[in-house]
Amino acid sequence: MDFAAARKVMVDSQVRVNDVTDRGLQAALLAVPREHFCAADRAFAAYGEVEVEIAGDRRLMQAREVAKLLQALDARPGETALAIAAPYAAAVLADLGLKVTAQEADPAVAEVVAPALDDAGVVMHVGPLTTPTGADWDLIVSEGAVAARPTAWLERLRIGGRLAVVERSGPNGRAVLYVRGREGYSRRELFDAAPPVLAEMTPAPAFAL
Template sequence: MDFKAARRRMVDSQVRTNDVTDLRLQTALETIPRENFLPAGLRDQAYVERELAYAPGRAMMTVRDFAKLVDAADPAAGDLCLAVAAGTGYSTAVLARLVDMVVAVEGDEALAAAAQENLTRLGVSNAAVLNTDNAKGAADQGPYDLIFIDGVIEKRPEALLAQLKDGGRLAAIQRKNDVSRGVIYWRSGDAFGCKEKFDASVKIVLPGFAAEKTFVF
């Protein structure tokens, strides 16, 4: 399979056509080999527009949802970014092209090791992967201009929001009542706001970010 051509088609048909116009992001998506962050058996599906489950409870977002979420997060060249639930490192690699430094956290030891190996192989020098609880983040490395959660959450990520700088923002796919939406939280002093940015198709909720089950009688 010609992965380089597939990446070019991905940007032309799945990114630009969904109102993602940031040229820096388009270049990162066209350059970074998405297939290298998937198990061998899934690599030929890397550019198919669907959620790709690669480990228990873990999935790579659709191209469209991922691109729109990064675009909505508005990563800036001078940002310190926290990448949460880094998985095998794809989102970290993309963000590292757009910000100053990425601190990535991944709770699964094997995935964290794979992420660091993938980033090292690509020569990404402004990102580091920590094997620690995703939901707790890495407060001692912050505060952060941007926090990017690479997956679906069902509840407000309080511990992560507390790690934002004043004026910082947090990007995630939030699922409520069986509907997924890309959202941006932002911090203003001790207050936080949230805005829904787009409807998303991804559904697999990250471990540690599911809403508590309630019983209805």
């Protein structure tokens, strides 16, 4: 399979037509080998309009949705970024000139994506998704959905830092952009999306009498 040709078709037919107009981001998407971030036997599907298996129940977010999240973040060279359960987004951000750390909780997922992240110059951290590594990040992004506002992630942003994630509590979700201010967070809804919800980011059921 000609992955380079498939990558160009993906950018032309899934990314540009969905209002992703940032030329630098388009170039990064053309450069990063998406097929290296999914299970080897699913590489043929890496450029389809599907959520491709990485390992277990983890999936890559569809390329158009990743691209729209990253465009909303307005990433700038030299900024620091934490990609939580977002290995493909991590590599794209690194290609854009950011200093990127990728965090995964599942060792099986980390084993699949670690070689490609290393090639991209991304630092890998394995730890619970509920406890982000580091602090004072310029950007945080996730390819998985969360069931509720990810307060623990927001607290790791610097003042002026941005978080892009899909919030999903039912069959449909909304991609949102948070910006940390001195006295709180602003929140802006971006677009509809429904990637799988990260199990760790689902609150335990609460019971009341």
